[in-house]
Amino acid sequence: NAGVTQTPKFQVLKTGQSMTLQCAQDMNHNSMYWYRQDPGMGLRLIYYSASEGTTDKGEVPNGYNVSRLNKREFSLRLESAAPSQTSVYFCASSGPGTSYEQYFGPGTRLTVT
């Protein structure tokens, strides 16, 4: 099993450009999450998907959109990138049943200039 995979690993954008971060899991998990990690601020939840077909806002959703394409894939889109979105982005998944552990992908380091 590959676990949770993310693409790309690194990305540099100019202000105003758009991009989509891709995430996939092969563990048959129901729930998927997108976090951003900034120095001194821990991991903050952007959006999450409890199950296929549902998505909800987390703590810091402004400037982002998500799509739960199917059970395996959960993408994060930046429509008009801003320097404040420079961060490391992690995708995670959890499940099934009553297993609460979240498994993280390797992360995407995004720089917006």
Next chain:
Amino acid sequence: GENVEQHPSTLSVQEGDSAVIKCTYSDSASNYFPWYKQELGKRPQLIIDIRSNVGEKKDQRIAVTLNKTAKHFSLHITETQPEDSAVYFCAARPRNNAGGTSYGKLTFGQGTILTVHP
């Protein structure tokens, strides 16, 4: 919503010493408290977790204690080794309104940079 505070932000110990990291949470309905370790440039990985019906859990050199009344929980690492050097995050999971499923948002603390000197 849930708020998790983590202290200290940095911790420096000598190899062989013990290290303790503490977290407090605000939502008394939270029922799951994991600890993640993140090495430089790597993804966070779960090292130990505890549910609200348990007061303490141990796994070799690592232990977590939970005080539900005071709403705080702590990570204890004994006999520290240089490879324990990393950033450690605590988190809390509010009780799931859907009841007993794997879905559940985590609220993370700000992280503790642990350095173990040889």
